[in-house]
Amino acid sequence: MTSELLYESSAAPRSEDGERKVAQKRWRLLARALTRSLNFFEDEVLGKNEEISARRFTTFDLLHQVHLENEDECTWWLYTGLLEGELYEVLVRRISKCFTANELIGFNNTGNVCVWPSEECLAYYLLKNPEICRRRKVLELGGGMSCLAGVLAAKYCEPSSVTLTDGNARSVENVRCIVERNGMAGLTRCAVVQWARAAKALRQSSTAACSQEFNGEASYEVILCADCLFFDEARLDLVDTINGWLADDGVALVMAPRRGTTFREFAEAAVQRGFIARQVESYDTEVWSRHLDLLATNRDYCPDIHFPVLLELTKQKKIPPG
Ligand SMILES: C[S@@+](CC[C@H](N)C(=O)[O-])C[C@H]1O[C@@H](n2cnc3c(N)ncnc32)[C@H](O)[C@@H]1O
Known part of the structure; x- marks a missing residue:
């Protein structure tokens, strides 16, 4: 680019x-x-005031979004979905500020720009497959300002607990507001987790301690992660963080567009680390049919940067000695 x-x-x-x-x-x-x-957000352009503005493709419209009200530099939205006759709804607070180039150079703000299609597709996938999270400890990494997948899993998939995280403090603050307004504070906690710090702590200790704010539990049965694979410097830290916190019989659902070679590089790093990696493109009939439709009708739709592929990571079974 x-x-x-x-x-x-x-x-x-x-x-x-x-x-x-x-x-x-x-x-x-x-x-x-x-x-x-x-590098892989070439559909973001910098406008007159050096603000990130136009995005040409933002959503697969899997969930209906209705604007409710404004609050400082944020807006509240009602997300609803009718899936197989069941109505799902959640209140989502979105940061509506335009970020300048300088702000984007600070700690990554890409999660405050919008709810990315990968997060939307992952949320939708979990609603369609609630058994994945049922009675399980769920952790979302890099969930951005909405952690929409983790939030909807908390509300509708009967997990035993949900921990919502991002490395950006403002994103996490926003997620806290979402959790509170949806009355989910009892089951759900929010924390700033930066993968470099988490991975370092995990490498140093077998008991999975982490940052000052966040004491990671020993293990999570489900780890969610959407559109976080294009940070070259953080890739191995993210792999190690997932490895350190994923239970031996757990699954990490990582969804992201290919974005050049970044998806593949992440998958290879995960395999190198010992994970079994399963890549699925057609993970949901509705998402797949919208993808095909967009390919045929929308010239701005570019699968490489817009279509989220699912990567399932599991750990190899440990063979007992002898
Ligand atoms: C493209 S955004 C995706 C956000 C959200 N998952 C979504 O799809 O809407 C990437 C996210 O990764 C987070 N991130 C980037 N580098 C990180 C790091 N080293 N540690 C923790 N989070 C990080 C950013 O703060 C951002 O929220």
């Missing part, structure tokens, strides 16, 4: 020559810093 060119052309001021050169230089630096984290 040519993010450098994209940012330059969309944001350089049309004023004095010298001023333009300084601006271009600045944008080149910003673009370089952003490229690594936004």
Whole structure:
């Protein structure tokens, strides 16, 4: 992708020559810093005020979204879904701020930009397959500002507990508001978890301790993770975090678009770490049919960056000695 060119052309001021050169230089630096984290978000463009704005494809419309009210830089939405005759609904708070390039360079803010289609598809998949989470300890990693999959699992899939996490403190604050407003605080806890810190703690200790704020339990039977595979620097930490916290008989459901080679690189790293990895494209008939429809009708739909593939990670059975 040519993010450098994209940012330059969309944001350089049309004023004095010298001023333009300084601006271009600045944008080149910003673009370089952003490229690594936004490399696969080429449908985000930087607008006039250096804000991330237009996204051309945002949802598979699996859940109906109705705007309820505004609150500071946030908006409240009612998400509903009618699945096989059952009505599902949840209140979701979304951060509606436009992020500047500088803000995106701080701790990753991609989870505050929107609820990404992978999160939507993972949530939908869990509603269709509630037995996956039933009576199980569930952990969501990198859930962004909604943790929609974990929140809906908590509300409808009868898990024994749900822990919702992200590395971005603002995302987690937002998730806390969602949990509270939906009256789910008893069953659900929220915490800031950065994979590098978690993986380091897990590597150092066999008892799975973690950050100051979050004392990870020994193991989770289900780990959820949506659209988190494109962070090159964090990939191995994410694999190690999942490995450290996943119960021996647990399953990690990792959903993400391919985004170039990033999905494959993650899957390979997971296999290298000892996981059994099963990749599924057609995991749900409805999602698959919408994908085919979009392919035929929507020129902005690009499966490489928009279609979430499911990766199921399980641990190899330990063979007892002797
Ligand atoms: C593309 S967003 C996906 C968010 C959400 N799962 C969704 O699909 O709407 C990637 C998420 O990964 C989180 N993230 C990135 N690097 C991280 C790290 N090193 N540790 C923890 N979370 C991280 C970001 O804060 C962000 O919320």
